[in-house]
Amino acid sequence: MSEYPTTPLEQAKMLENILVSACEGPVADTGMYQHIRAELMQDTTLRPLLPEFVRTCRDLKHFWGYIKDFAPKWEPRRVHVRDGMTPLFDHIEGTHRSPVDTVASDVLQKFDADGVHVVWEKALARRHTDPDGAITSARTLLETVCKRILDEAGETYSDKEDLPALYKAVATKLQIAPSQHTEDAFKRILGGATSVVEGLGSLRNKIGDAHGQGGKPVRPSARHAQLAVNLAGAMATFLVDTWAVRSQ
Known part of the structure; x- marks a missing residue:
């Protein structure tokens, strides 16, 4: 998989992009999401920083079932995804490190x-x-x-x-x-x-x-x-x- 992101920051960005796109409707191909999710879940430092909907949704079918009930419109769903991903980005980018x-x-x-x-x-x-x-x-x-x-x-x-x-x-x-x-x-x-x-x-x-x-x-x-x-x-x-x- 030549386009697979190799660093945690690249993985986090792609994961967010996948989830934001999935806010618009059901997604058939969930392979990339599952690969990135599995790798981040194996990292004992990054796993607690993943939003709960990533930790509990094994594929995009499960995510769609979650996000469509969260809000009826696309934009609140996207905001929810971005807010949920913020702790992960803050940690990777060193925003809160002293x-x-x-x-x-x-x-x-x-x-x-x-x-x-x-x-x-x-x-x-x-x-x-x-x-x-x-x-x-x-x-x-x-x-x-x-x-x-x-x-x-x-x-x-x-x-x-x-x-x-x-x-x-x-x-x-x-x-x-x-x-x-x-x-x-x-x-x-x-x-x-x-x-x-x-x-x-x-x-x-x-x-x-x-x-x-x-x-x-x-x-x-x-x-x-x-x-x-x-x-x-x-x-x-x-x-x-x-x-x-x-x-x-």
Whole structure:
């Protein structure tokens, strides 16, 4: 298939064009849609960014059944498709990426590509589309980093230990616990780092998607998720960099 798009951006553009055209009526040939959809669905980073109608519609016949009921006219259907594709384009084009994203991605990729880095990418992908999930991923990132460092250091921990307990063990091992320093400036900075970790754990428990909530649940916005993910990324990078120095 010589005209098949090879990059995620090209695939996203063609997918959008196919869907916009399909808003006008039933489409018999759905091969290209199915190929692009299958490839994007296999990407663990991009899949959560796909609009729900792409994730649930296996071919254009299913999409037509969905879109014709969404609105009777073509233009509202097209707007719906373009709006649904926006998070995917924003991620691919880097619209919502910040400097810490790149730095943390590089450090965490080198540290543990199959474990830590996958969780980090999931947190990044969820920030603007699934704030609850992003906050949960932010805590999972720090838990995974702490456990990975403790494993490499030959230290033991139980499955019942929560994030603050894991971080305390890692901080002590890396000599970054506030109590291990006498300089007031360092004690303040490292105490702040401890507070960040404890705050992320508390935020996730209060408004993340890891626990059921009562009749008036507090829902985080994208800015809350952005803050949580950026803080987790900065802390994870700090821990990994410190471990790299201490373990030499």
